[in-house]
Structure formats: structure tokens, C-alpha cells
Amino acid sequence: MIKQKNEFEIISDFFSPLARDKGSFGLSDDVAALSLEKDYEFIVSTDMLVSGVHFFSSDKPEDVASKCIRVNISDIISKGGIPKYYFLSIALPKEIDDKWLRSFTKSLGIEQKNFDIFLMGGDTVSTSGPLIVNIVCIGVVKNNHLIRRNGARPGDDIYVTGEIGSAKIGLEICKKNITVNSNLENYFIKKYRLPKPKKQLGPKLINIATSSIDISDGLISDLNHICLASNVKAEINYYLLPITDYVSELRIDENELKNILLNGGDDYEILFTANSENSSKIIDLSKSLKVDITKIGVIVDGEGIVVLNNESEKMDLILDGYKHR
């Protein structure tokens, strides 16, 4: 019989080595202690991910670890914060073994280096249901410099980083709803599995962006969050949306593609608004940080979102994102 490790052994063998900030006390006390530099505040985000809902139960442990960390710090980064600490609670089904935990925590260690963050605490429990990972990420931002959802003003430009739609295409490939050759498959699936939070850019958007959000639910849905919070309307040009050239190699019809670009989620790109005075600063940032930033529209008076074609005509689209109101 293989001896199952108990909670204490799992923590000491796999998680304690990740707790290298002194305030975590090596996970050997009941709480973690966090101090804060003068003139800064903490910002906190939380995401709970369920196997079979937020990732596939067949996903590799290292990919699950990366995704859980990245979707969470994406929130901190997109609001102008610098991620510092995370707390991880995990509900483990019986079939999770030491090998799985070793790969999972090894990947957490790599992500800690990638993003300069430390594990500070958490909990390990067993469950009869699916694997569930809850992460709380804590970052810092200068007092009152957090980029909120509610600062978009008429006249502001609307920007998005990277490319959109690719993660959703990857998800549909995983679900066998889209078939492509294996090179493209890898490209899109990686976009779905491994979002890339723009850690250099986020904090630099302070004093430039008037509002921001990361795209998790889909472009329209998340833009709608900004419009509602800011009490403004967004006009975006469909043909300005940044997409990869590989999209042209997919056999999907135009309507399906529109739906993917506008309503697909999981991009974890930064969607932000900025006064047009700042457009050259944004171009400079894009160049110096090597992050694609694309202007996709403008904020106007009113409410809701319209999607325009190149002739500035309103396109006839089903904007699923609204269902989330």
C-alpha cells in the first residue's frame, strides 16, 4: 500500500519550499505577516478555478499551476499593481498523487520567479469532488493610484494589448469544435492554457490609463464593465481588433469569428482607456516594452457598446457579453 501523505506532510514537502518571504514564516505559523511601504496600498484579487470548468481535468499539473497563478496576477497587473504575494488553497481529490503535486509545485516555483511573487500561506484539504484551486494575489500600488473601471471619459481612446480571440480559438480546438493542423493547434491551445500577463506594462499605465480591466469574460463583456462603471458608451471598430494572421488559416465562417473575437474570453490582455493626449506615450511604451498595443475605438457620451465597420456603420451583431449584466 502506498502511504498517502497527510496535510502537514504535503505542506512541508511541497509548499513550504515555495514560501521564501520572511513574512510567511516558512508556512510554519498560523498566519502570514505583510508590511507595506509608506505611501503604498495593497490590492487584492481572488480567483477560484475548478477542474472541468476553468481548465480540463486532463491538463498537465504544470499547466494548471501556471494558469491559476497567471489569471490571478493578471487582475493585479491590469490595474497598475505590482504583484507581491499569493495564498493558495487547494482541494485535492484522491487521485492526485505525489508526482502530480511535485509537477504542480515545481511550476508554481517557476511562476514565482517569472513574476517576482512568493507563496505566503494557504490550505490543503481533500475533496470527493473535482480539484479546486483558490488563489488570492496581493500586490502593491501607490496610494490612490489603482486604475479603476470607472475613470473612462468621453473622448478617451480605447486600447487593447496583444491579440484577442486566440485563447477562445484554443479552447474550441481543445473541445474539438475547431480542427486545424498541428502547428496552429499548438499556437492557439498555448494561448488558451498559458495567458501572458503584461507585468512590465501594467504599472506603467498609471497616470496614463483612465480605466482598465483584463479581458477574462470577453472583449464586449469586459468593455461593458468599464462602460457601466464609468457611465459612458464605447464605439469600437471591428476591423481594428488585433488578431493573429493564423486566423486566416482557420476554417470558420465570418459570423463565428465575429462571435469569437467579440465574446470569447480567456485572453487576459489589458483593455484600457486613455486621453488622446497620451497616445504618443502609449506608442513609446509599446515600443520600449515590446508589447503590442492597439487602439480599437473611442469612448463617447451615452451607454452601451456599438461595433462599427470600416465605413463607420453599426454592425449587426449578437453581443453575448451583455448577458453578464
Added chain:
Amino acid sequence: MIKQKNEFEIISDFFSPLARDKGSFGLSDDVAALSLEKDYEFIVSTDMLVSGVHFFSSDKPEDVASKCIRVNISDIISKGGIPKYYFLSIALPKEIDDKWLRSFTKSLGIEQKNFDIFLMGGDTVSTSGPLIVNIVCIGVVKNNHLIRRNGARPGDDIYVTGEIGSAKIGLEICKKNITVNSNLENYFIKKYRLPKPKKQLGPKLINIATSSIDISDGLISDLNHICLASNVKAEINYYLLPITDYVSELRIDENELKNILLNGGDDYEILFTANSENSSKIIDLSKSLKVDITKIGVIVDGEGIVVLNNESEKMDLILDGYKHR
């Protein structure tokens, strides 16, 4: 067909009303913002509770809410902290309906008032498995005043608040392993379901207690955590352990009772050590705050725990708590 609320509706209908601290932005942004008074630090605890493991699936939603909150803030309080904020992630199985959520969140609201805390964020997901609640509690303590596990010194007295064993007896009653009359049943089950963190006492133990922990795993197990961290040995007197008089009315044999008192968990009382110079201060605190505090032994040089009888003879006991090392 009854329309199921989506995540956004659940948050806005049930959780947003609990988010009354301005830094939570009414749960309408992507992160919460926490600022900190000068000379203070945050302390953070996390607990994940699984239905069928940490509470019964038949437990009422209001009891589940209370238990989840209380076991978590118990950690903050037992370390000398003042609880301030909490983040709640919840994985909901299909059978959870609006009525359940209404009772659950109503109870959270009551606990917020009881303990002066606010909901600051969280996540709501669905699961095919059991209900899982993850709470992260954030409290404040003066810089470097956190009461650690590692400060116990030879010569210190060992104290425990309230009574021990009653929660474990309540659990065994719930499991039908112990039968008692209905009055007693209610007394003990309530001790299991509704721990009472000593919110007034905890912060007052700063500069008095040399080490502290809350009893969640059992007296011996948690005392062992202190001994290991402090590199000391504990000698406790079995006949000094504070138990309710009702125990005499239970039909359980002496060995079973010993096991319950020493190894039963879920008490969420504070176990702490203090220099004997502070004994009169501790008696005064006990009186002024109306919290029973009982001296149960002393810290000595060495390692491990011995349990003595009234003749100072070592008792022959199985100390389950050690299994957690």
C-alpha cells in the same frame, strides 16, 4: 423552469450588500484596495472548508457561514491580531438555491457585525462536487507584535481559554457515536458548530503571551506545534484541563474521555504560554473580559509533551496529536 442566477447576479444580489468598506468598491471592480495605518502590519489566515469534511452536508447555511468565518478569524485573534477584512470564494453545487444563499449571506452579515469585519472580495464558481468555501481573513497587528508559535521559554506557564473537548463531544454526538439527552446534545453540538473566538482577549495577550495558537487540531497536536517551533517541552496536568461539568453526565469511559480532551479538535480556544510574572495580569484579564483562562501546565527544557496526574506522575496515554508531525 426556475431561472438559475448567474455568477454576476449572485454577487450583486447576495454578496455586494456585505461589501461596505470603501476599499471593496462594492465588489464592482477587479480588485480590493487595503491601506494600513502607520506602525501596523497585516496578518493573513486562510481556511478552505469542504462540505462532508469540515461540516455536515445537512448543516444549515447559516451555521456553515458562521463556522467558516469563525474558524478563520480565530487564527487572527489567537495571534494577537484584530480581524478587519475577509475574502470569500465559494464553489456551489447545483442544489444550492437562492434560499440557501440568502440564509448563508444573512448569517455572514451577522458575523460581520459580531466581529467588525467586512467582505472585500471573492469568487463564485459552480462545481460538480461538494460545496467548498475558502475564506481569507486579514487582520492588523502592531509591527512585530504578532504572537508567534516560537516564543515559549522554559519556566513559562501554559494556559488555555474556555473549555476543551466539548466541540469534539458535539462532533461525536452528530456522528451518533455518543448518545445523550437532548439538552446536553444541544449544548455540545453548539460547541462544535459555533466556535467562539475570543476577540477581546486575543489582542490583549500581546506583550503577555510568549507564544500562542488556536486549538483546531486538538490540544496535544497544537501544543506540539508550539513545542516544536519553540524548541521546548511541555508538561501539562490532565486534571487541570478545563471541561464542562456536563461531561460527568455522559456515558463514556475514562480512556475515551482522555482521548477526547487531549486529541479532540475544533475547540478554537486560545492556547498560550506566558512568563509566570504575568500570572496576575492574566487573572485580571480573565475577570475583566469574562473569559475563563486556565493554567494547565508549564514549559520546561527538552522536547515533546508529557501529561501528568495529580501526583505529578506521567500518565500512560496515546497522544494522537503527534501523528501530525
